[in-house]
Amino acid sequence: MATVAAQHEAAVYARAGGSNADDFIAGSWQRCLSDYGLDPSQIELDVVSRSKLSEHRDELGEVVSIARAEMENLAAQISGSGYALLLTDAHGLILYNRVEQALRSSFRAAGLWDGADWSELRQGTNGIGTCIVEHRPVTVHCADHFAARHTDLSCSAAPIRNPQGQLLAVLDASSVQCEGTRAGQTHTMALVSMSARLIEKCVFLNANREHLVLRFHSRPEFVSLIHDGMMAVGADGHIVAADDSAACQLGLETRQSVVGLDIAEVFDVDADMLHERSTDGSHSVWPMHEVQRGRRYFASVRASGEAGRRVTVARNDDSALRVSAARRHQARGFADLCGNDPRMAYNVRCARRVVDRQVQIMLRGETGTGKELFARAIHDVSRRAASPFVAVNCAAIPESLIESELFGYKAGAFTGARREGMRGKILQSSGGTLFLDEIGDMPTELQTRLLRVLEEREVVPLGSETPITVDLNVVSATHADLKDMVAAGRFREDLYYRLNGITLTLPPVRERVDRQALLGSILALEHDGDVEARVDEEALAALTRYSWPGNIRQMRNVLRTALALCEDYIIRAADLPPEIVEGPMSAEASGHGDDAAIAGAGDTGPGPNPLDSAERSAILTALDDNRWNITNTATRLDMSRNTLYRKMKKHGIPLSGRG
Numbered sequence: 001m002a003t004v005a006a007q008h009e010a011a012v013y014a015r016a017g018g019s020n021a022d023d024f025i026a027g028s029w030q031r032c033l034s035d036y037g038l039d040p041s042q043i044e045l046d047v048v049s050r051s052k053l054s055e056h057r058d059e060l061g062e063v064v065s066i067a068r069a070e071m072e073n074l075a076a077q078i079s080g081s082g083y084a085l086l087l088t089d090a091h092g093l094i095l096y097n098r099v100e101q102a103l104r105s106s107f108r109a110a111g112l113w114d115g116a117d118w119s120e121l122r123q124g125t126n127g128i129g130t131c132i133v134e135h136r137p138v139t140v141h142c143a144d145h146f147a148a149r150h151t152d153l154s155c156s157a158a159p160i161r162n163p164q165g166q167l168l169a170v171l172d173a174s175s176v177q178c179e180g181t182r183a184g185q186t187h188t189m190a191l192v193s194m195s196a197r198l199i200e201k202c203v204f205l206n207a208n209r210e211h212l213v214l215r216f217h218s219r220p221e222f223v224s225l226i227h228d229g230m231m232a233v234g235a236d237g238h239i240v241a242a243d244d245s246a247a248c249q250l251g252l253e254t255r256q257s258v259v260g261l262d263i264a265e266v267f268d269v270d271a272d273m274l275h276e277r278s279t280d281g282s283h284s285v286w287p288m289h290e291v292q293r294g295r296r297y298f299a300s301v302r303a304s305g306e307a308g309r310r311v312t313v314a315r316n317d318d319s320a321l322r323v324s325a326a327r328r329h330q331a332r333g334f335a336d337l338c339g340n341d342p343r344m345a346y347n348v349r350c351a352r353r354v355v356d357r358q359v360q361i362m363l364r365g366e367t368g369t370g371k372e373l374f375a376r377a378i379h380d381v382s383r384r385a386a387s388p389f390v391a392v393n394c395a396a397i398p399e400s401l402i403e404s405e406l407f408g409y410k411a412g413a414f415t416g417a418r419r420e421g422m423r424g425k426i427l428q429s430s431g432g433t434l435f436l437d438e439i440g441d442m443p444t445e446l447q448t449r450l451l452r453v454l455e456e457r458e459v460v461p462l463g464s465e466t467p468i469t470v471d472l473n474v475v476s477a478t479h480a481d482l483k484d485m486v487a488a489g490r491f492r493e494d495l496y497y498r499l500n501g502i503t504l505t506l507p508p509v510r511e512r513v514d515r516q517a518l519l520g521s522i523l524a525l526e527h528d529g530d531v532e533a534r535v536d537e538e539a540l541a542a543l544t545r546y547s548w549p550g551n552i553r554q555m556r557n558v559l560r561t562a563l564a565l566c567e568d569y570i571i572r573a574a575d576l577p578p579e580i581v582e583g584p585m586s587a588e589a590s591g592h593g594d595d596a597a598i599a600g601a602g603d604t605g606p607g608p609n610p611l612d613s614a615e616r617s618a619i620l621t622a623l624d625d626n627r628w629n630i631t632n633t634a635t636r637l638d639m640s641r642n643t644l645y646r647k648m649k650k651h652g653i654p655l656s657g658r659g
């Protein structure tokens with residue numbers, strides 16, 4: 001064994017010395033020797049703790065669940081071949097393995113196991129680590145490995161990239177028995193690369209669920225398959241992201257070269273046409289032409305907000321609400337936020353229309369109605385999505401610190417200041433979105449400074465005299481009536497109008513008609529198990545009729561506790577606090593409209609009066625369609641204004657949905 005290791009070592013030194021650009025293995029050995037100072041006979045395994053491992057998994061979020069699903073498919077194709085499938089993060093840390101039961105101990109002994117660090121820096125030349133450095137699919141076969149201890153392995157790895165082309169993760173197929181030649185691994189490499197591309201496609205679609213996604217290919221039968229080009233297009237027609245296949249189809253060097261262009265500059269289509277196609281329900285493929293050279297392509301378009309929602313909420317015989325396994329994901333984007341509540345749908349529509357048009361959005365709503373999440377969704381659909389979203393809660397920071405938090409300070413600006421100074425939140429958000437929560441709590445003198453920054457687009461950190469240019473976009477939020485505060489002289493009128501291009505009012509949960517969808521969305525956020533989670537009929541009835549004074553935040557806390565308490569991931573009434581099971585019904589749920597009406601005709605049994613529910617829904621939809629104009633809504637519903645007012649009162653609908 002010692003001789004084999006010594007021979008390997010000698011081979012490493014010889015080949016590394018003569019490395020040329022075509023020999024990526026020699027190039028990697030050279031790095032191992034000169035850059036990382038590694039010794040081929042002294043490589044140790046490096047494994048992180050379980051808690052660190054779960055932090056790394058959390059960082060990749062839904063990419064892990066998408067990849068796991070695809071790894072199951074791939075495992076079925078290569079079963080019995082002796083290969084393990086591994087998913088690592090962008091640094092080479094193994095997050096998840098898919099190994100046949102009988103082979104588990106040999107893979108574990110080889111270090112191909114969850115938590116092990118396979119970066120080139122730690123393990124020398126290897127499939128995973130070298131794929132990360134090369135940023136392309138590679139096979140590292142047997143004696144290609146730098147470390148003598150790894151020369152029994154054969155690894156084929158391919159990168160998984162995000163919609164901007166940056167490395168997110170690596171998919172690898174490894175064997176612990178060295179057989180055949182590197183060329184013999186071509187088949188494995190092809191399968192791994194194909195799976196990595198499929199995962200990238202899903203990641204792209206999910207990351208762009210708020211945008212239209214145009215898929216195209218020069219052959220109609222290839223549209224919506226693995227080799228088609230994908231472009232995400234914002235509501236205003238600008239290209240937000242493109243994948244490598246799109247660049248390749250168009251003969252471009254990089255995918256980034258089309259990002260930011262209007263889709264009409266690339267193809268003979270425009271945003272309106274795409275919207276129309278995306279909603280005509282036919283999902284058809286149609287011809288279009290590239291503008292510059294007139295080349296013909298075939299395309300289809302996916303509507304924004306469609307697909308990508310992997311959480312399924314469904315009624316069935318034995319359970320009222322179910323959330324499929326291992327689908328925890330952060331609620332992001334409008335599709336996750338609004339269910340089918342007409343006032344939320346109105347808010348989403350308005351936000352989509354004004355985003356990127358320099359209209360400042362002010363969100364109103366009781367505490368816990370989801371204002372921050374809504375602000376984040378606005379950011380995520382905007383052209384600023386790739387830049388930071390920075391949230392500042394003016395009520396949570398002591399008054400004396402708001403100024404330095406927001407505007408930053410120069411080194412040594414005041415006693416206790418950090419030596420290196422601090423970039424304030426305004427500068428941190430430059431190019432992205434600054435979310436000012438509880439703006440009503442901002443001290444008056446800072447209101448004046450903020451107004452100046454908004455007007456002049458420059459910020460002067462504390463202790464400095466040099467203004468710094470900022471690209472500022474503010475979304476603000478308040479639970480207070482700022483108009484009253486303006487009238488009382490506690491909020492500057494000019495700042496109020498500067499921030500309030502449009503006010504969107506988020507309804508409290510007790511007035512929302514999509515409570516069941518909301519419960520499903522929260523459950524999906526909170527549930528992290530490998531099995532399906534369910535809420536039974538009785539618990540669901542209690543959860544939907546409760547008046548939720550603490551809104552979504554309270555709902556989330558109750559479900560989190562219930563999930564921890566319940567048996568077999570089934571939430572029953574006994575898992576809920578008594579005030580929810582026995583508590584007073586909300587006005588809506590006590591017979592004036594509720595999700596049950598939306599849940600479908602199959603929904604029988606005790607519950608709200610379906611006629612009342614239908615009437616309330618019809619009124620809300622008509623109000624929404626008529627922008628809450630009472631005269632037009634009454635005309636549309638063929639009733640007098642007085643009758644409409646009376647019915648709105650009866651159903652607990654406020655006079656203005658817009659605040």
Ligand SMILES: Nc1ncnc2c1ncn2[C@@H]1O[C@H](COP(=O)(O)OP(=O)(O)OP(=O)(O)O)[C@@H](O)[C@H]1O
Pocket residue numbers: 331336337338365366367368369370371372373374437479518521522525552553556
């Ligand atoms: N549609 C949703 N689905 C799941 N969870 C949600 C949804 N909307 C909000 N939440 C959750 O509810 C909680 C409260 O939301 P958020 O902080 O956005 O509310 P807020 O109105 O900004 O509250 P506050 O006024 O107290 O700052 C958060 O934990 C958030 O993740």
